[in-house]
Amino acid sequence: MSERAYTPVLVIGAGLSGAVAALALADSGFEVTLVASGHASAEDGNSWLAQGGIIYKAQDGDPSLLAKDILRAGHRHNNPAAVRHLAEKGPEITEKVLFERLRIPFAQRHENHEGEWDLTREGGHSAPRILHCADHTGQSIMQRLISEVEASPRITFRRAHAAVDLLTGHHHTKGMAHRYQLENTCCGAYVLNEITGCVETILADYTILATGGVGQLYLHSTNYPGALGSAVSMASRALVRLENLEYVQFHPTAFYHQDSPRFLVTEAMRGEGAILLNARGERFMPGYDERAELAPRDVVSKAIVTEMLRRGDPCVYLDPSGIRQDLAKRFPTILRHCRQYHVDITRDLIPVVPAAHYFCGGILVDLRGRSSLSRLYAVGECSCTGLHGANRLASASLLEAVLWGHNAAQDIVQRLSAGRVLPRRLRNDIRDWQSSGSESNDDPALLAQDWVTIRSTMWNYVGIIRTRQRLYRAFEEMRDLSSRVHNFYRLTLLSKPLLDLFQGCQAAYMIIQAALRNRQSLGCHQRQD
Ligand SMILES: Cc1cc2nc3c(=O)[nH]c(=O)nc-3n(C[C@H](O)[C@H](O)[C@H](O)COP(=O)(O)OP(=O)(O)OC[C@H]3O[C@@H](n4cnc5c(N)ncnc54)[C@H](O)[C@@H]3O)c2cc1C
Numbered sequence: 270m271s272e273r274a275y276t277p278v279l280v281i282g283a284g285l286s287g288a289v290a291a292l293a294l295a296d297s298g299f300e301v302t303l304v305a306s307g308h309a310s311a312e313d314g315n316s317w318l319a320q321g322g323i324i325y326k327a328q329d330g331d332p333s334l335l336a337k338d339i340l341r342a343g344h345r346h347n348n349p350a351a352v353r354h355l356a357e358k359g360p361e362i363t364e365k366v367l368f369e370r371l372r373i374p375f376a377q378r379h380e381n382h383e384g385e386w387d388l389t390r391e392g393g394h395s396a397p398r399i400l401h402c403a404d405h406t407g408q409s410i411m412q413r414l415i416s417e418v419e420a421s422p423r424i425t426f427r428r429a430h431a432a433v434d435l436l437t438g439h440h441h442t443k444g445m446a447h448r449y450q451l452e453n454t455c456c457g458a459y460v461l462n463e464i465t466g467c468v469e470t471i472l473a474d475y476t477i478l479a480t481g482g483v484g485q486l487y488l489h490s491t492n493y494p495g496a497l498g499s500a501v502s503m504a505s506r507a508l509v510r511l512e513n514l515e516y517v518q519f520h521p522t523a524f525y526h527q528d529s530p531r532f533l534v535t536e537a538m539r540g541e542g543a544i545l546l547n548a549r550g551e552r553f554m555p556g557y558d559e560r561a562e563l564a565p566r567d568v569v570s571k572a573i574v575t576e577m578l579r580r581g582d583p584c585v586y587l588d589p590s591g592i593r594q595d596l597a598k599r600f601p602t603i604l605r606h607c608r609q610y611h612v613d614i615t616r617d618l619i620p621v622v623p624a625a626h627y628f629c630g631g632i633l634v635d636l637r638g639r640s641s642l643s644r645l646y647a648v649g650e651c652s653c654t655g656l657h658g659a660n661r662l663a664s665a666s667l668l669e670a671v672l673w674g675h676n677a678a679q680d681i682v683q684r685l686s687a688g689r690v691l692p693r694r695l696r697n698d699i700r701d702w703q704s705s706g707s708e709s710n711d712d713p714a715l716l717a718q719d720w721v722t723i724r725s726t727m728w729n730y731v732g733i734i735r736t737r738q739r740l741y742r743a744f745e746e747m748r749d750l751s752s753r754v755h756n757f758y759r760l761t762l763l764s765k766p767l768l769d770l771f772q773g774c775q776a777a778y779m780i781i782q783a784a785l786r787n788r789q790s791l792g793c794h795q796r797q798d
Pocket of ligand 1: 282285287304318406480491493495500648649663664665667670
């Protein structure tokens, strides 16, 4: 069974970037279909997990100082236009979307005294300029945002719908007319209804990809379970230009406990005075960088791995005793999580290790969020605006998600208002999904083993420190696995677990190839050869 629908704008992914874009479009009077995979809850997405905060502006308000910090953290591999754009427009968009439209209850310096924000500082920032809601900033923003999305009569929000492939004139049309066009055009997406198993054809004048990051391609990750790089995978099949895929950022401090998932211990703890100790109780960061614990993430992660390897220790420790604030009030989520595993952060050291955290690369987009494929936009973590260069500055990604989500919406509003819709003939010529799979053989043991291969290959060979030998081994492993998974995908009826494996496998393969091609050791792409 297959269904066919049309919408002016299809937004794929309901994290911060996708939901901001959908709401801005709806507020401007346009109908939007917003789809998001995962049926358990609305909380799927890295946006819900953000702890530290979102960049606003320092007390002196000088955007050039923020630009300098972003460029320094990104090793000047950044797109200067994107850096300037965020530094200059960031405060305005924060005020418009987060203060005025959503009324996010960011922490104030003094209780019952509105208007003076409690700005915090994180690694790589030269001044306090980060807004936060204790250590659950993402959750506080997303709760308000999603309730506005749900209340909007112009947004059709379909949870448990996972995008399978982008629809394009070159690849999915009947007849030959569209295949010989020089420019390819995005016409929407095939979307799997995770409950019925039906693949729907959603045709759209404009499509926005907002599916988030890739952290779950690694054995240890701070990301939500669906961060599998599905946008990279779909975009690569549609021959969309991808950029900086090798720059996967590892967060230096994920909670280390054998029974706990790699829960993030926010950088803001170091911003507020926590220090790092090795297993002998020695502070080591000042020996690696003059900024010590407040050096950018790539520097701190590499220092931690070096310390761990030096003596074969399984982790290092974060000592929060230097934090002057009330830990229970400032870091309630971390306190609760650590307590579950018998670590009391008001007394104990916190065992930590680095874990895959943020994807600096993705689908190349301009300042409006337009990609190289006509009518396709990408926003948030799945996109590459060039803002982060070779390494992301802490708390820059939530702002990037809001700003580019909003920009993309404004650009589409202008194009739709000018009547630039998908040509009717192209729309009619798009084929519905045809399943070539007949066998229902998505054996969970096969899928589980393939995931073990992907995650351990990425962790061991495409991790914090890379060599040509490791990357080549990864390339060979994933080339073989990709071809097996591809055959399996063709022969098997589509299901969500199979789709996840297919998307994840292809995204991992693309990252490996980018890492192998780039011989320069820089930022998150550390090569030791
Ligand atoms: C633990 C943690 C803490 C962080 N803390 C901070 C912080 O303090 N400050 C900061 O600036 N950044 C932080 N980040 C990074 C930041 O949260 C993310 O980069 C940002 O929220 C990404 O937003 P997004 O909209 O791109 O994606 P997400 O919020 O990840 O949303 C992705 C959406 O896409 C959907 N999706 C995925 N695949 C498909 C598919 N195939 N079809 C349909 N839907 C799909 C998901 O269901 C979800 O709705 C943190 C990240 C983590 C993991």
